[in-house]
Amino acid sequence: GAGVSQSPSNKVTEKGKDVELRCDPISGHTALYWYRQSLGQGLEFLIYFQGNSAPDKSGLPSDRFSAERTGGSVSTLTIQRTQQEDSAVYLCASSPAVNTEAFFGQGTRLTVV
Amino acid sequence: AQTVTQSQPEMSVQEAETVTLSCTYDTSENNYYLFWYKQPPSRQMILVIRQEAYKQQNATENRFSVNFQKAAKSFSLKISDSQLGDTAMYFCAFMKFKGGSEKLVFGKGMKLTVNP
Secondary structure, eight states, X not given: OOSOEEEOSEXXXXXXXXXXXXXXXXXXXXXXXXXXXXXXXXXXXXXXXXXXXXXXXXXXXXXXXXXXXXXGSOEEEXXXXXXXXXXXXXXEEEEOSSSOOOEEOOOEEEEEO | OOEEEOOOOEEEEETTOOEEEOOEEEOSOSSEXXXXXXXXXXXXXEEEEEEETTOOSOOEETTEEEEEETTTTEEEEEEOSOOGGGOEEEEEEEEEBSSSXXXXXXXXXXXXXXXX
16 A cells, blocks of 8 residues: 555553554555654654664553564554553654655554543 | 653644654664654654754754754754644654664653634
8 A cells, every 4th residue: 555554543442452453554664663653742752663673662561561563564463451541642653765755554443442 | 761852841832833842862872763753633643754863954844844963962853834633642763773673662742722
């Protein structure tokens, strides 16, 4: 596709359930980012993948959060045993190796009830 | 660690007027990039403008321009001839550069409202 694609666009889940959020980056982009945006707040860095390097996981808020990037392309962010404070918009972005501009998806709005 | 500060949480301006959004950052790096992103109610983050730290000339992009003061670690965005479509959250962002792109660090954002 032409841009970064995220699915689902909205997700409502019950407290304690696991959820998976998907990100399809722009083809050929080696860098991929996940951010969390709570209502009216800024972007909180979660995790960063760059090519074959070990990911920077320094922003993951707890061990309930994990992310994978398979084949250097699609990424999945998994939240286990969801809590109400996990409710937020989760944004994914990708960028090419040379040009540093990051292109964002439209995000997944997660609501934990 | 790098930090980005946007001290004004909210501003409003009349259509056709000029408005300046402030941003300061803290880093010990010498090579880096600075960005302004716009997030309208649609939630889609859009790059407005970027500045390479090694360039002294301020970046411009149509009605958008920056005032980059490297020594003061300041990076403000000027929007000229404001339009209703400029209403959005604006985020300042920093990225250090060491042989390849690194993660983006964002400020908390500023809500801009353009009034008719």
